[in-house]
Every structure is written in structure tokens, then in C-alpha cells.
Amino acid sequence: MFIRYLRRELSGRRKQTAIIAAAMALAIALVIIVNALSAGVRDAQSSALESVYGLGTDITVTSTPTAPTAGRAPGGARFEFDGDAGSTGNDGTQEVSQSLLSTARGSATFDSDAVKTISSTEGVAAASGVLSLTNSTFDGELPQRSAMGDNAQAPGASGVAPPEGGGMGGGGQFDVNSFTVMGVDSAADAIGPLTTATLQDGRLLTADDAGKNNVVLDAAYATTEELKLADKLDIGGTKFTVVGIVAGSGADAESASNTYIPLDVAQKLSDSADKISTVYVQAASASAIAAVKSDLQTALPDNAVNTQEDLASTVSGSLSTASGLVSSLGTWLSIAVLAVAFLLAILLTLSGVSRRTREFGTLKAIGWRNSSIVRQVAGESVVQSVLGGILGVIVGLVGIVIINVFSPTLTAAAATTGAGGPGGMGGPGGMPGAATAVTSAASNAVNVVLNLPITPTVIILAVAISIAGGLLAGVLGGWRAARLRPAEALRSVA
Amino acid sequence: MSELTQTDTTITTSQDITMMFRLEAVKKSYLQKGRTVHALNGVDLEIPAGQLVAIQGPTGGGKSTMLQMLGALDRPTSGTVSVGGKAISTLGDGALADIRAHDIGFVFQHYNLIPTLSAQENVEMGLAPLKLPAEERAMRAAAALASVGLVERATHLPGELSGGQQQRVAIARALAKNPKALLADEPTGNLDEATRDEIMELFVQLWREGLTIVMVTHDSAVAARAQRRLRIKDGKITEQV
Numbered sequence A: 001m002f003i004r005y006l007r008r009e010l011s012g013r014r015k016q017t018a019i020i021a022a023a024m025a026l027a028i029a030l031v032i033i034v035n036a037l038s039a040g041v042r043d044a045q046s047s048a049l050e051s052v053y054g055l056g057t058d059i060t061v062t063s064t065p066t067a068p069t070a071g072r073a074p075g076g077a078r079f080e081f082d083g084d085a086g087s088t089g090n091d092g093t094q095e096v097s098q099s100l101l102s103t104a105r106g107s108a109t110f111d112s113d114a115v116k117t118i119s120s121t122e123g124v125a126a127a128s129g130v131l132s133l134t135n136s137t138f139d140g141e142l143p144q145r146s147a148m149g150d151n152a153q154a155p156g157a158s159g160v161a162p163p164e165g166g167g168m169g170g171g172g173q174f175d176v177n178s179f180t181v182m183g184v185d186s187a188a189d190a191i192g193p194l195t196t197a198t199l200q201d202g203r204l205l206t207a208d209d210a211g212k213n214n215v216v217l218d219a220a221y222a223t224t225e226e227l228k229l230a231d232k233l234d235i236g237g238t239k240f241t242v243v244g245i246v247a248g249s250g251a252d253a254e255s256a257s258n259t260y261i262p263l264d265v266a267q268k269l270s271d272s273a274d275k276i277s278t279v280y281v282q283a284a285s286a287s288a289i290a291a292v293k294s295d296l297q298t299a300l301p302d303n304a305v306n307t308q309e310d311l312a313s314t315v316s317g318s319l320s321t322a323s324g325l326v327s328s329l330g331t332w333l334s335i336a337v338l339a340v341a342f343l344l345a346i347l348l349t350l351s352g353v354s355r356r357t358r359e360f361g362t363l364k365a366i367g368w369r370n371s372s373i374v375r376q377v378a379g380e381s382v383v384q385s386v387l388g389g390i391l392g393v394i395v396g397l398v399g400i401v402i403i404n405v406f407s408p409t410l411t412a413a414a415a416t417t418g419a420g421g422p423g424g425m426g427g428p429g430g431m432p433g434a435a436t437a438v439t440s441a442a443s444n445a446v447n448v449v450l451n452l453p454i455t456p457t458v459i460i461l462a463v464a465i466s467i468a469g470g471l472l473a474g475v476l477g478g479w480r481a482a483r484l485r486p487a488e489a490l491r492s493v494a
Numbered sequence B: 001m002s003e004l005t006q007t008d009t010t011i012t013t014s015q016d017i018t019m020m021f022r023l024e025a026v027k028k029s030y031l032q033k034g035r036t037v038h039a040l041n042g043v044d045l046e047i048p049a050g051q052l053v054a055i056q057g058p059t060g061g062g063k064s065t066m067l068q069m070l071g072a073l074d075r076p077t078s079g080t081v082s083v084g085g086k087a088i089s090t091l092g093d094g095a096l097a098d099i100r101a102h103d104i105g106f107v108f109q110h111y112n113l114i115p116t117l118s119a120q121e122n123v124e125m126g127l128a129p130l131k132l133p134a135e136e137r138a139m140r141a142a143a144a145l146a147s148v149g150l151v152e153r154a155t156h157l158p159g160e161l162s163g164g165q166q167q168r169v170a171i172a173r174a175l176a177k178n179p180k181a182l183l184a185d186e187p188t189g190n191l192d193e194a195t196r197d198e199i200m201e202l203f204v205q206l207w208r209e210g211l212t213i214v215m216v217t218h219d220s221a222v223a224a225r226a227q228r229r230l231r232i233k234d235g236k237i238t239e240q241v
């Protein structure tokens, strides 16, 4: 009887059923899409972080960012050409070709003893130090000192240099090229920037590579530079042999650096013995991360300790815009629409009860108990809302599929190692500074394809929300119907 | 069943069992715009089982209020109302609902059928509180519809039926439970004369079969068919001979 009455009422009052169901459907669809969007953006963010920081990295330790120092920024090494640097041409120019390995812009180094300190900290599963460097190659001919005056860096050749150099005032001709070099602890393969990278060719660095001039290349870099296995590459004036090529994780994600060399070699070539710029730390468990972070902060007061969560906030670009949009606008929008849907369900149910005053009065007069009437009203309301909920799930899933078909690509510019403080302005016109800014910016930007996951929990949640909305409206309406005195109800002439 | 024990204590004499309704010094007042209105102002009345009673009187005299007391729809402000030997002032809402479900059949001036349900389903609504098996409920509803001559209209919606037919459905709904008494508030008020006579004929027939019937009516022709005529004015009741 209950079921039949319910069915008849809902089909007999189609308009109200449709309005409540539609409002609920819209709300549920929004909840599902917003939920999937934020999950998708979260996935994208962590995959962006992974490709920069490596899989399994819970915490990074870097040097505390300091204000750029006037004059010489840490990354802004300068070329010093003396008479021996090249051959002097008979046209009064000097041929130069020099390659310089210096600490990466925006990253200051610190003592590698920190790795030991970190490893021995409780709750740390693994730690490995890396040294981020920039290799700048200067190729070309410069006017002779006599022609240029005393300052080789001064006028045309400085700051304003286009990415690949070019002809400059004073008759000089040169190319400035720079790429990133990362000295990695080849023994520690459990953690670090190479853990997410997939090996495309050759091999990764192993403990045996320590002290050897072997290099692993990022696949994208290898392609642009047309380098392949066993080729030679000049890093800091030393010839390295390509032993492996790796690709970053994700569709077209690049790995953290253009090139990877053994840490000890990197330290030696860059004159930074026992120096590192970042330590990748893996905590024993997710729950230990916070404790490890605070222990590390105490143990290494001069360093910056960042968790993945902290790092997520350093991700910028359209990905972070999307994340901000989803978390603020999306959440508020779905809460607002949900509230409107609930309110609509409640108001329409209450007004429906008022309109059916005589019907409920009659039911009471012929012996229906209040509980039966509450059940009837609540049942109708729940079914309406659940119909809407199911419709909403369908609309939401279709929305997710549509978004996934278009699969928008988001770019994430993650601030790599070091918080980008020092040397931000490239120092006063150091040539490598300007050139590096161009190349390395690209290696930090990661393209991530947004893919919205469909999770059963969200669907269950959506259905639960719609049941809750229906119950809320139904119980309020039923309570109102039950409160009608039967005699009163019969007096209302409709 | 908790009402059963309550029933035992409220049965006082063997005479009460055949006394369908008993009202003693019943007052019912309503608060209307800050003013107390005495819809019933000291009513003493006994209606034995098996009577056909007509209640007449001016509008606002208290007829509907009287019927609500008899039908256990509301409790008196003071005095006692016994329905089938049960004093309704002492009973809770659930127990009153049970009395209405088992002992009382209500018929209204405006039929009060549920517009979305068929005639058969409307009748079954009156049986719903009895918690019968679905088949028995359907059979009893069909039988009740047959007894008012509406077998072929069972699947029709109220909107597809004439006023007289709708009122017959309402009567079938009231009868299906085999009530002890049928209470009707101006049952012919909306019907033309021919239909009115048909419905009245039905009531007289039911009364002959032993049903207690109390009906409110403005119509003297209808009242004339009753065994006993009462008049309610300003909350006071008088017997008419």
C-alpha cells in the first residue's frame, strides 16, 4: 500500500517531483565533478612534484633562502677570459670556447654532513643528497681586449643577451648555452630525482660510477642536443660519456635536470667539495612526516625543511590556478548548490504537506497513525531526492568523461631545489645568468594532463547526500503533517 | 497490545457494551482570535448501538465538533466521551487512531478521496491501518465496492467519477473495515436530489443490517428518514420528536 501510494503520489505530482529531483541532480552532479576535479588536480600536482622531486620523497632539505647578495649571485659565475683562453685571430678577435660548471641559480649549497645528520634522524627511511649545477658554455669570438676595453662583460654582451647569444657590438660573435647538471648520489637509488624517471636507453648511475665521468641524460634534452648513448658531452670543461637516457614521469614531463652525473664528480668540477644543494628525505611512514620535519628543523636550523605539502604550495602555473579554483570556487559552489537543493526540497515538501492538509486529515480520520503519515511523507521525499541523486551521478559521470576526453593540459612550474631566493635577478648582468634563466625555466615547468578519477566512494557519497537531503526534507514535512490535529485537518476546505 | 488493558479498565458496566456512544457533560472550546468559543457547551447524550441518528442545526452550532468527538478525532475540553465503551480522554493518539481504524467509519461532505489513487486503492487506504495481507485487503475492498454498486468503477480515479459515485467510494472506504459505527458529516450536501436519495437509501439499508449511523445534515428530507433526530445549536443539544 505504502509503495503504491508513494508511486501514485510521485507520478501524480510530477512537477514537484521533477523540481526536487532536478535540484538534487544538479547539486549531486556538481559535488561529483568538483570532487573529481580536485582529486584530478591533486593527482596532477603530486605527479608534477614527483617528476621534480622524485617518487617517495616526503621531505626536501635545502639551504635557507637568503636575499640576493649584491655583486656576485651564487649562480652568477662569471667567465674570466684571459689571454690563453683561445686563439687570437688575425682580424683582431679572440676565439674562445669555455664551459663553466657552477651551482645552479637559485640554489645555495651546504655541507654534505647534513645527509648523515638526516639519515640518523628517527623516522627517516632514506636520505640522499644532490648538487644542482648549471653548465654554461660560451662559444665564439670576442673582440680583443684592446678593442673592448678592460671589461669583457660590460656593454653589449651582458644582461640583454638573447637566449642563444648572437652577434654583439664590438664585432664579437658568440653562443651562450646552458643546461642543468645534477650531481646525484649514485649509491642511493631508493630515493631522489631519478626514481620517477624511466630508463629509455643504457643504464642509470651506479655506485661504480663514483669518480667517473659518466653522464645520464634527460630524454628531451638528449633529443634537442642530438645526443645518444656513448656520445661525449662537455661538462665544466671535462668530457663525459653518455651511459643512459631517462624520461620523466607523465606524458611529456621532463625529468628534474637535463643531465645527471655522479655527486663526487660534480662536487669536484664545481669546486664545491662536500657541498650539496638538496637532500631528498623519505620518511618511514606517512604519519612520521610531521615529526621528522620538526626534528630536522631542530637538527638543521640553518636549512629549509619542506614537506610535499609545503612543496605543493610552490607549484605555480595553470595547475596551481586550477587547484585554487577547484578548492575555493568549486567547493563553495557545490556547497551553495547543495544548500539550495536541500532548501528547495524542504520548502517544496513543506508546501506539499500544507496543500495536502485535507488528505492527511482524512487519512488520520480513517485510522492512519501519525507514524504512517510521517513514513509516507518521508518516503516520498527520499525517493524524489534519490531519483535526483541517481540522475546527478549520471550527469556527473558524463561530465567527468567529457572533461577527460578534452583532457586539459596544465603546466606546473615547480620551484626546484632552494626556494628561488638568491640570484633571482641574475646578479648585475652576468651573462650566464641571463642565459640560464631562459633554459632552466623550461626544465622546471612540467606539463601534466588533467585526468579526473572516478571513485566509487564519491558515488556512494553522492547517493548518501541525496538520501540525507530527502530524509531531512521528509522528516520535517512528516513532522509538520503529524502535528496537524486530525479535526483541524478536516476543517480545511480545499 | 497496550490498548487492550486500557479497554478492560474503561469498561464499567455491561450496559456500555451495547451503548455505542456516551457523552457526559462534554464541553469543547476553541480559542478564536483570543476569544474562547464553546463549540460544545455541556452535552449529555447516549446513542445505543444500532440507531440511525440525524443531527441538524444552524451552521456553527457545533455539529461537526460533535461528530469529531464521536469519531475519536479529538478529545473534549472537559467531560467524558466513550466510544464503544472506551473513554477517549484517557487514551493516547495512537490508541485513538486504532479506534478510528477499527470501530469508526467516516464519510465527508467533500468525499475526501485521494485524487491520485483509483477507487479500489482509495478503499484499500481505509484498510491500510489494519495491516491485513495484501490479498485479503484487496478482496475486502472489492467486496465493499460491490456493496455500494461500484464493481465496474474499481480502477477509475476519483476525477473520473460523478459526485454520487465518489461518495459511494468514500462509503465503501468507511465500510470495508466493518466498523461499529458510521459517522457522516453532510454526506449528501454536495449531491443532487436523485443521488441524495440513492445515498440515503444505502444508509437506511446499512442501518437495517445493524450498523450504527450518525449523520449530520441540513436536509430535512434526509433527516426524516432517520430513526432519531437531534438538534445542536450554540453547543447545546436537544432531542426532536
Ligand SMILES: Nc1ncnc2c1ncn2[C@@H]1O[C@H](COP(=O)(O)OP(=O)(O)O)[C@@H](O)[C@H]1O
Pocket: A487, A488, A491, B030, B031, B032, B037, B038, B039, B057, B058, B059, B060, B061, B062, B063, B064, B065, B066
Ligand atoms: N478547530 C477550530 N478552531 C477554532 N474554532 C473552531 C474550530 N472548530 C470549530 N470551531 C468553532 O466552533 C463552532 C462550531 O463549529 P462546527 O462544529 O464546525 O459547527 P457546524 O459544523 O455546526 O457548522 C464554530 O463557531 C466554529 O467556528
Ligand SMILES: [Mg+2]
Pocket: B063, B064, B065
Ligand atoms: Mg460542519
